[in-house]
Structure formats: structure tokens, C-alpha cells
Amino acid sequence: MATQAEIFRIDGVSKSYGGVKALDGVTLEAGVNEYLSLLGPSGSGKTTLLRVIAGFEAPDSGRVFFQGRDVTHLPAHERGIGFVFQNFALFPHLTVRQNVAFGMANGVEKVAEAEIAERTQSVIDMVGLTGMEDRGVEQISGGQRQRVALARTLVMHPKLVLLDEPLGALDANLRGRMRNELRAIRERMGVTFLHVTGSETEALAMGDRVVVLDRGQIIQSGTPDDVYSTPASPAVAHFLNRFNLFEGSLSGGNFTGPFGAVAAPTARRASEDVYAIRYDRVRVVPAASKVTGPALTARYVASEYLGSSVMNFFETADGKVVEVEHHLSLGAPETYEARQNYLLTWEPDQAIVFGREGK
Ligand code: ADP
Ligand code: MG
Numbered sequence: 001m002a003t004q005a006e007i008f009r010i011d012g013v014s015k016s017y018g019g020v021k022a023l024d025g026v027t028l029e030a031g032v033n034e035y036l037s038l039l040g041p042s043g044s045g046k047t048t049l050l051r052v053i054a055g056f057e058a059p060d061s062g063r064v065f066f067q068g069r070d071v072t073h074l075p076a077h078e079r080g081i082g083f084v085f086q087n088f089a090l091f092p093h094l095t096v097r098q099n100v101a102f103g104m105a106n107g108v109e110k111v112a113e114a115e116i117a118e119r120t121q122s123v124i125d126m127v128g129l130t131g132m133e134d135r136g137v138e139q140i141s142g143g144q145r146q147r148v149a150l151a152r153t154l155v156m157h158p159k160l161v162l163l164d165e166p167l168g169a170l171d172a173n174l175r176g177r178m179r180n181e182l183r184a185i186r187e188r189m190g191v192t193f194l195h196v197t198g199s200e201t202e203a204l205a206m207g208d209r210v211v212v213l214d215r216g217q218i219i220q221s222g223t224p225d226d227v228y229s230t231p232a233s234p235a236v237a238h239f240l241n242r243f244n245l246f247e248g249s250l251s252g253g254n255f256t257g258p259f260g261a262v263a264a265p266t267a268r269r270a271s272e273d274v275y276a277i278r279y280d281r282v283r284v285v286p287a288a289s290k291v292t293g294p295a296l297t298a299r300y301v302a303s304e305y306l307g308s309s310v311m312n313f314f315e316t317a318d319g320k321v322v323e324v325e326h327h328l329s330l331g332a333p334e335t336y337e338a339r340q341n342y343l344l345t346w347e348p349d350q351a352i353v354f355g356r357e358g359k
Contacts, residue, residue, distance in 0.1 A: 005032045006068070007160050007192045008053060008081075013062030014216075015048055022048040023059070024216035030160075030192050030209075035183065037207030037224075038196045039239060045216040046196040047086070050162045053194070055079045067159065077108060082158035082191075086165045088149040090137045096144075097133040100124060100151045107156070123155040127185060143174045150182075154189060161186075163195045167202060179206055200240050204228055212236050234274040234354050243276040243352070244322050250355030258316060259294035262348045267358035276352040279311065279325035284334065287341040294351075296344040298322050300336040312336065314344060 009029035015022050022045045030036050040046050051057040053064060055076035064072045071079050090099050101120045104111040111119075124133060127147040137145055146166065153161055166182070167175045183206060186193050197203050203210050204224040212220040212227065220232040231237040237245060248257030250273040255264040257275050264275075287297060298314035301321070310333040312324040322344055326333045336342065 006030070007032045007034070007066070009065040010049075010053060010059075011063045011065070013049075013052055013059045013064065015045075015052060015057065015059050021216050023052065025062070026213075026216070026218055027062075028211060028218060028221070030194060032159075032192060033190055034192050035186060035206060035208045036192070036194045037203035037210045038194060038213060039200060039203035039210055040196075040198070040213035041239065042198060044213045046198075046213055047164055048216075049213070050083065050164055050194065050196060053160075054081050054083050054162055056083075080156070080158055082153035082156060082161035084149050084153050084161065084163040084166050086168060088145050088169070090145060090148055090152070092138055093136070095134050095136055096129055096140065096148050097124065099137055099148050100155055103152060103156050119155050123151045126154070126188065127151045128181070142170055143178060146170060146178060150185070154185070154191075158191060160192045160194065163193060165196055165198060168198070175202070182206065200242070204240075212239060214239075231276070231352065232268075233270055234272060234276065237274070237276045237352065237354075242280075242325075243278055244282065246275040246277075246320075247273070248275055249273050250353060250357055255351075255353050255355070257294075258318070258320065259296040259344075262294050262351070264348075264351070264353040264355075267353040267355045269356070269358040270354035271356065273355040274353075276354070277346050277350065279323045280309070280327060281346050281350040282322065282324045282344050283346060284312070284314075284324055284336065285343050285345060287343050289343050291343060291345045293348050294345055296322065297341055298344055299339055299341050301338075303333070303336075314342065 006029050011027055013026045052059050101116050104116045129147050167178050210224050210227045214235050220236045237243040246257040250267055254261050255275050298316045301313040301315050304311045309325050309327045314322045
């Protein structure tokens with residue numbers, strides 16, 4: 001991304017509320033036309049970060065740059081940064097068209113009537129709301145309200161759009177469709193999106209780059225592929241919700257966990273010893289099988305169909321749930337017998353090992 005022109009940069013931004021450090025020395029930049037996903041659990045500082053970039057909140061320390069200019073002390077309405085709020089924040093008594101036109105009709109810069117009408121219609125068409133212009137926003141669906149919120153922001157022609165969990169209020173089905181649409185709309189507009197989400201699936205699916213926030217700090221930033229295949233810490237692996245994590249101890253290049261002792265020649269440095277194996281890297285074999293390498297006895301509990309894969313849940317004798325994912329593209333799923341023991345195993349070189357003696 002270094003070759004891209006920079007659209008915004010924040011440098012060492014901290015922000016506390018009372019005793020709570022919502023942001024703790026955050027440095028982040030985005031390129032023109034980049035789609036950035038910001039992933040973090042609830043309370044990690046995602047909304048605060050967006051509010052600081054938009055100018056609704058002043059940082060205690062650090063600086064905010066937008067299009068090369070220091071805007072740290074510039075009020076929000078002079079920054080020209082778009083913001084799609086988590087709850088949409090539409091005007092309930094106005095129509096779709098009036099909501100979309102509102103910013104132009106009431107903004108600091110005067111926009112001619114004809115231009116307001118033209119820009120409003122064009123963005124309404126782009127987000128797929130043609131024909132709904134005169135409906136009240138109480139008379140349309142959640143997905144359509146989401147489009148109005150987006151249209152209302154895009155009509156102002158911002159160079160940067162901040163979206164705070166924009167799909168969080170939609171049902172799962174609609175969320176999937178809106179994901180594709182958001183990406184397509186952004187590509188058509190050629191603007192930078194900073195999309196905040198608590199959903200790892202959304203972050204990995206949508207971002208050109210995924211930034212992971214935890215307790216006010218960025219703990220990883222990379223392409224979805226990088227983050228998924230090489231999480232930087234046990235915390236990232238945990239948020240991704242795609243790894244079984246085992247406690248144990250890393251010593252002399254071996255990790256000893258509930259599955260026995262396994263060679264771990266390439267452990268990564270971390271503040272705790274944790275063994276991570278992806279859900280889709282675990283194999284299930286009959287309980288009496290002889291395996292070399294890690295082996296964990298666990299009883300089958302249940303399965304869940306997820307469209308393109310099946311998640312199988314197993315439980316070890318000491319109550320740990322182990323998830324095994326089977327991608328349907330690899331063939332029909334196995335069926336397992338409820339409450340029966342199986343042996344779970346995997347290739348040790350597929351694991352990601354973290355530990356105090358790692359490098
Ligand atoms: P997220 O959007 O990731 O859920 P937030 O940025 O909303 O996280 O909040 C980060 C932390 O800052 C939380 O502990 C939250 O309680 C606190 N916080 C956020 N806004 C305020 C505020 N206006 N007053 C007091 N505490 C706040
Ligand atoms: Mg939030």
C-alpha cells in the first residue's frame with residue numbers, strides 16, 4: 001500500500017474517558033481508494049477512533065491528518081469526511097429523498113436547487129433505491145434504511161467514508177448481500193472506506209486490509225490473507241474465531257498441551273503459551289486409530305451447517321470444545337455418532353504456536 005497516495009493518517013492518538021483509555025497510541029494510515037476493515041471486540045475503541053478521525057472528538061494527544069493536512073483541531077463540518085452511523089440516524093419525519101438531500105440543502109456550502117435534485121437522484125439510483133424517493137424512512141425495510149444512510153453520506157462526495165458497524169442491524173441474509181453492494185458502490189465512487197465491524201467474517205471478506213484493535217491498541221494490520229493465516233498474537237487468533245486455542249507450555253522447542261507433546265520449531269513470541277490450530281485443519285478419525293503426532297480424544301456433540309461448510313463440535317473429557325470445519329467443496333461431510341469418542345489429529349506444521357520462548 002506504500003505506493004498509494006495517503007488519504008488520512010493518525011499519529012499516536014490517545015483518548016481517555018475518565019479512567020478508561022479508549023485509544024492508546026494508535027497510528028494508522030489509509031491510501032486513496034483503499035477499503036480498510038477495522039475489527040475489534042465491543043469496547044475496544046472502534047467508535048472512538050472513527051469519532052476522532054471525523055472530528056466529533058478531539059484526541060488527548062497525537063495528530064490527525066486528512067489529505068496531507070493537519071486537521072486535529074478542525075471542526076467536523078469543515079473536514080468533509082463522511083460518517084455512516086451505527087443506528088443510521090435518519091430523520092424519521094422526512095422522505096428518502098429529503099433525507100438524502102438534507103446535507104446539501106442545509107450545509108455550509110450553498111448548492112443550487114437543480115444540482116441538489118440531480119445529485120440526490122443519481123446517488124439514490126446508485127444505491128438501488130429508485131422508486132422509493134417519496135417514501136417515509138419509517139415505511140421502508142432495514143436494508144433500505146441502510147442504503148439511505150449510505151446515500152446521504154455519499155451525496156456529499158466525501159473522499160473518505162467512515163462506517164460504524166454499518167451492517168450490524170441487518171439480518172444475516174441481507175448482511176451478505178449488502179457486503180457485496182458496499183464493495184461495488186465503493187469501487188464505483190472511488191472513495192476510501194474505513195469500515196468498523198465486530199464480525200471477523202465481515203472484516204476478512206470486505207477489507208483490502210484488516211486492522212485489528214484490542215483495548216485501544218492496534219495489534220495487527222495486514223491483508224485478510226495475512227491476518228487469517230498468520231495472526232500476530234493469541235488475541236488475534238481468538239477474534240478471528242477460526243482457531244482452536246489450547247493452553248499448555250512451550251519449552252525447548254516443544255509444546256505440551258492436552259494432545260501430548262508436539263515439536264514447535266517456529267513458535268512466535270507472545271506473553272502466553274498458546275497452541276492454535278485452524279478449525280479446518282483438524283481431522284477426525286476413529287477413536288482406536290493409531291496416529292503419529294498430536295492426538296486428542298473427544299466426544300462428538302453436534303454439527304451446524306453454514307452454507308459452504310459444516311462445523312462439527314467435539315468435547316474433550318475436561319470440557320473443552322474443539323471445532324472441526326469441513327468445507328463442502330472437499331466432498332460430502334462425514335456423519336458422526338452422538339456422544340461417541342473420536343480421535344482428533346492434525347499436521348503439526350499446520351499449527352501456529354505462541355509462547356514466551358518464541359521468536
Ligand atoms: P467500540 O466501538 O469498539 O465498542 P468504543 O469506542 O465505543 O468501543 O468505546 C471504547 C471504550 O471507551 C469503552 O470502554 C467505552 O465504555 C468508553 N467510552 C466510549 N465513549 C465514551 C464516553 N462518551 N464516555 C465515557 N466512556 C466512553
Ligand atoms: Mg462502537
